[in-house]
Amino acid sequence: MRLTKGEKIFQWFLIVIITMLCIVMVYPFLHVLSISLSTPAEALRPGIHLYPKEISLFAWERVLSTDSIWRAFGITVFRTVVGTLLSLVFMSMAAYPLSRKYLPHRGYYTTFIIITMFFGGGLIPTYLLIKSLGLINSVWVYIIPGLVSTFSMLILRNFFMGIPMELEDSAKIDGANDIRILVQIIVPLSAPVLATLALWAAVAHWNNWFDAMLYMQDKTKITLQLLLRRLVIANMGDPMMPVPTEEEDPAMVKAAIIMFTALPILVVYPFLQRFFVKGVMVGSLKG
Amino acid sequence: MNTTNAPDIGGIGSPHKKLKKSSGTWIDNVKQIGRDYVKNRYLLLLLFPVLIWYGIFAYGPMYGVQLAFKDFYIKEGIWGSPWVGLKHFEYLFTASPQFPQIMKNTIIISFYQIIFGFPAPIILALLFNEIRFTFFKKVAQTISYLPHFLSWIVIGGILITLLSPSTGVVNYILEIFGFDPVYFLGTEKYFRFTLITSAIWKEIGWGTIIFLAALSSIDSQMYEAAVIDGANRWKQTIYITLPALMPVIAILLILRVGNVLDAGFDQIFNLYSPAVYGVADILDTYVYRIGLQEFQFSLTTAVGLFKNVVGFMLVLTANFIIKKMGQEGLY
Secondary structure (H helix, E strand, C coil): CCCCHHHHHHHHHHHHHHHHHHHHHHHHHHHHHHHHCECHHHHHCCCCCCCCCCECCHHHHHHHCCHHHHHHHHHHHHHHHHHHHHHHHHHHHHHHHHHCCCCCCHHHHHHHHHHHHHCCCCHHHHHHHHHHCCCCCCHHHHCCCCCCCHHHHHHHHHHHHCCCHHHHHHHHHCCCCHHHHHHHHHHHHCHHHHHHHHHHHHHHHHHCCHHHHHHCCCHHHCCHHHHHHHHHHCCCCCCCCCCCCCCCCHHHHHHHHHHHHHHHHHHHHHHHHHHHHHHHHHHHHCC | CCCCCCCCCCCCCHHHCCCCCCCCCHHHHHHHHHHHHHHCHHHHHHHHHHHHHHHHHHCHHHHHHHHHHECCCCCCHHHHCCECCCHHHHHHHHHCCCHHHHHHHHHHHHHHHHHHHCHHHHHHHHHHHHCCCHHHHHHHHHHHHHHHHCCHHHHHHHHHHHHCCCCCHHHHHHHHCCCCCCCCCCCHHHHHHHHHHHHHHHHHHHHHHHHHHHHHCCCHHHHHHHHHCCCCHHHHHHHHHHHHHHHHHHHHHHHHHHCCCCCCHHHHHHHCCHHHHHHHCCHHHHHHHHHHHCCCHHHHHHHHHHHHHHHHHHHHHHHHHHHHCCCCCCC
């Protein structure tokens, strides 16, 4: 398409504005990253930090040699991997029967589940329930109460409904039962949707901190996000973390912990964001 | 009809029929249902564990809602604690020194988020839509999604670094232009501004997706016709693009207004401090602090119930309005 002169000016104007926006989006991360890699004197200097002028790995060594951080990292990886897998299993287990029109009392079961999207007990009753179930201070508190997302489950159900019945009928003639049909036919056909839902669940697990704050008093089992909150936002010292020595600045160590927590997502998201974008579309078309 | 209990091998059509309305006695009905359950036992075997999970983790907390009408004593448990009627609600609406302020904060913050935060992604989507350089556009979009994927704890940590009155870069820039340093997170005057701005920064890129999808579905012939009629870019935007976006905008706006009592717990909880409670404390943060840190379980259950009931009515109203507008409702 040939652009007129006015169009060209408009295009350049857009590019300038959008570039400025991108700088505003990226700069905060560069700033914190470069502080975490700077020497203490440089880290304390007010002003713009785009890259570390003198590189010092002090803060990162401190962070990467702290046991409590690795333990929290391990717990977070555990909840992300196991939580996501179990979520997918559970959501498929509900979505498949609910997608079959011949399931007896299908309408009642669907209503039973959808009602929970509108009503909830609220924070305090939920806390008392978790407490009475003995889940306080157990790592399973990260996984079991959030096992099923009704919204994701309904998206999955709608996808299952679109799979042609003939596949299922022929498997039944061959003598397969519903569980085998789900595992061997339906799930492989639904891989793209399952991947999208898995990514949603995984990011939610990685970023979740509230359940750890509510239910986890055992400091050895807290998640990375909560540890970050304690160290950086609530400014509580961590007894397991050595006191900063004089030549290092706590701001550098804090910056390194922030980047350590954000890094897995920062590294992965450019490659996976298109799945998320697709997910938004699926969700908006009608859950 | 299958009279045996053998697994149904699915003669074409037969398993897909709905439950037949039997014309016989209720005993026949029960027998029929029993047969259907046996026939579909594997499906039900898959479904029931999840239903039990819902029974415990979604319906279980609803049982505890009765605390809103009771005085909770840990020794007595939820069931044994004495009923007190509407005492807690009366206290909230007539005597509580904090509740009116908290309601006010919740609604004010939410409305600011809507007034400034809602149009922002629409404008950005329109800008993205005008860019002709596809590669640049893709890269810029990807970059703009970035903050969406991080938790408010990470973002909070970054904001604390950037906004620090002594070493923060924002105050450094303000000083270059001759302004006094501002404590963005610690003064009541600036706190809400900081909330709204940071929320826009985090979600503006992600928010464009749904509008860009709507934009891409506009028939390009409309623009071609408009160009022939002599409409310039601006006129095309006003008369073609915005009207095409209207249904999406209306639905999202109504839904957002339906959630007006959610002012953003994650964000506020990770950014506020006692110095700004006066302008920042919302329903959710109040419930957490007073409930779980000061152990006023009954009072805060009442606050939670109030929030749920009002929120539910607002969402229903929103859905009703959407349907009235001729759009497909959400539920």
